[in-house]
Amino acid sequence: MSDRAFGFRTRxxxxxxxxxPETGARALPLHLxxxxxxDSTEHAAELFALRTYGNIYTRIGNPTVAAFEEKLASLEGGxxxxxTASGLSAQLIAIxxxxxxxxxxxxxxxxxxxxxxxxxxxxxxxxxxxxxxPGGDVDxxxxxxxxxxxxxxxxxxxxxxxxxxxxxxxxxxxxxxxxPLIVDNTFATPYLCRPIEHGADVVIxxxxxxxxxxxxxxxxxxxxxxxxxxxxxxxxxxxxPSPGYHGMNFAETFGEYAFLMRARAxxxxxxxxxxSPMNAWLLVQGLETLALRMPAHVANAQxxxxxxxxxxxxxxxxxxxxxxxxxxxxxxxxxxLGAGAVFTFGLRGGRDxxxxxxxxxxxxxxxxxxGDAKSxxxxxxxxxxxxxxxxxxxxxxxxxxxxxxxxxxxxxxxxVWDLERGLAAAAKVAAVRA
Amino acid sequence: xxxxxxxxxxxxxxxxxxxxxxxxxPNPTRPSYFVFSxxxxxxxxxxxxxxxxxxxIDGVKSYPSLAAYAAEHGxxxxxxxxxxxxxxxxxxxxxxxxxxxxxxxxYGVINDEAIRLADDAGLAVVVDRCIKVESARFDxxxxxxxxxxxxxxxxxxxx
Ligand SMILES: Cc1ncc(COP(=O)(O)O)c(C=O)c1O
Numbered sequence: 001m002s003d004r005a006f007g008f009r010t011r012x013x014x015x016x017x018x019x020x021p022e023t024g025a026r027a028l029p030l031h032l033x034x035x036x037x038x039d040s041t042e043h044a045a046e047l048f049a050l051r052t053y054g055n056i057y058t059r060i061g062n063p064t065v066a067a068f069e070e071k072l073a074s075l076e077g078g079x080x081x082x083x084t085a086s087g088l089s090a091q092l093i094a095i096x097x098x099x100x101x102x103x104x105x106x107x108x109x110x111x112x113x114x115x116x117x118x119x120x121x122x123x124x125x126x127x128x129x130x131x132x133x134p135g136g137d138v139d140x141x142x143x144x145x146x147x148x149x150x151x152x153x154x155x156x157x158x159x160x161x162x163x164x165x166x167x168x169x170x171x172x173x174x175x176x177x178x179x180p181l182i183v184d185n186t187f188a189t190p191y192l193c194r195p196i197e198h199g200a201d202v203v204i205x206x207x208x209x210x211x212x213x214x215x216x217x218x219x220x221x222x223x224x225x226x227x228x229x230x231x232x233x234x235x236x237x238x239x240x241p242s243p244g245y246h247g248m249n250f251a252e253t254f255g256e257y258a259f260l261m262r263a264r265a266x267x268x269x270x271x272x273x274x275x276s277p278m279n280a281w282l283l284v285q286g287l288e289t290l291a292l293r294m295p296a297h298v299a300n301a302q303x304x305x306x307x308x309x310x311x312x313x314x315x316x317x318x319x320x321x322x323x324x325x326x327x328x329x330x331x332x333x334x335x336x337l338g339a340g341a342v343f344t345f346g347l348r349g350g351r352d353x354x355x356x357x358x359x360x361x362x363x364x365x366x367x368x369x370x371g372d373a374k375s376x377x378x379x380x381x382x383x384x385x386x387x388x389x390x391x392x393x394x395x396x397x398x399x400x401x402x403x404x405x406x407x408x409x410x411x412x413x414x415x416v417w418d419l420e421r422g423l424a425a426a427a428k429v430a431a432v433r434a
Numbered sequence: 435x436x437x438x439x440x441x442x443x444x445x446x447x448x449x450x451x452x453x454x455x456x457x458x459x460p461n462p463t464r465p466s467y468f469v470f471s472x473x474x475x476x477x478x479x480x481x482x483x484x485x486x487x488x489x490x491i492d493g494v495k496s497y498p499s500l501a502a503y504a505a506e507h508g509x510x511x512x513x514x515x516x517x518x519x520x521x522x523x524x525x526x527x528x529x530x531x532x533x534x535x536x537x538x539x540x541y542g543v544i545n546d547e548a549i550r551l552a553d554d555a556g557l558a559v560v561v562d563r564c565i566k567v568e569s570a571r572f573d574x575x576x577x578x579x580x581x582x583x584x585x586x587x588x589x590x591x592x593x
Binding site for chain 2: 003006010011014015016018019020021024026042043046049050051052053054055061063065066067069070073074078079080081082083231241246247248252253254255256257260261264
């Protein structure tokens, strides 16, 4: 074995997926098995006590799923990973690993609508309170941290308004209070940004999006840096004996692996949001080509954003890759290979123009998802962010005129051709209203 | 020599057979028991507890000191240390006296004096790592937990 630091593409193909030791199969075997036999009664006891590594039951772990976890952890530069049924269950498990009733989170307000609702409704009902900070303002985040704050949460690129988080500055503020930074890196993927390199402690993914890449499967993942001092006392769930695992002190027993071990042994076990091995297998296929697909997504997004930027029917375009974007400096620092492929723009003529625009499109699929190989379009205020209050919509940077695009891998001229047809339809509506 | 890389730790484990575990506990919830039990049941090393407070762990005789161990078994390949960081220099002196070839300080056992003593005496030194984790990094165990082993290979692992 050598200590060579292999490149991103090499790791995307090889990390976590060596040839199968049993059969020599070169492709990752799909282990569709609910449970795994024990070697002996002693082996079974050792496995259940977490004293040895191995497979027990697919809700807690599965070799195909583990290959996806290790590959993603390698690409993010983390110590390990944990896959879940969806991005939202990854978030839930990450938060419940560090927080319980009576605890507090600080979150950017520029988040996926489903995340805001998960925090402000479901987690609040469970006794975990979140303070949302508009614009990911670093000073406001510092001011919002309380003695019972267990984590700070942000998205690398906010869904949908495209704000780029100042990850290093937020990490510094969080760490100064002994609090970890959790970053949802769904929109950037590890190809465009690796939050751990900028100081983040935990990375979350909705693998449903660009990692899967084809709009086929749901999946989520948690990656952890292995650097955060979980045993320092700020997180008693990790540093005191746990009744959830016969008095185990995870920080003392697992050291740098404490967070991931508790996330799996207690939360994945008890929440039950396990990913199907089939989905994990497809997500591994997705990761293998991530470094080929992302530059193509970004190149198409850049051209589409520039096209819209130059049109009279369009009031504004919020894409960090545009030269006049307020996010440009942060994008240059955190997203040097491109500002992703999801962004919003505003149509003149408001809601009616937006409706006419979407209905006139032929190639862009009108649906609630992002990160498909196919181009997607939606009106967030009436769909993905519909549960938000007016104040939350403003804080998340979403207006009635906001249209969100997820730019796919079609020929970009065809995408622009279709958008031109949509804009013409929108202009007609706007003219009638004027 | 302080072993900084996973490859160096692997070489150390590959060339070692006997491990004397200073501070091994018979209490099944203690981290040291986890490591003892893992190494013993995997049959990777001949592991021996060094703990004056216990006669045996899982049927394996415990010795009151490294000196007592060495008197019967000779020098251990690795002395694995589960003690408070403050106690580490004393353990290092005893490991050197027992002729140990390497000393392995487990998670949190970080003491500059102990590291310097062992390094100066020519022992291979591992600091703030777990021998269970490092051994599982290369036997596939760590991969099964979704951990990033850093192992990339197109060769089939020999079981
Ligand atoms: C940024 C972001 N995070 C999390 C999620 C939730 O992911 P999932 O649908 O896989 O639960 C989404 C889904 O749209 C998202 O866009």
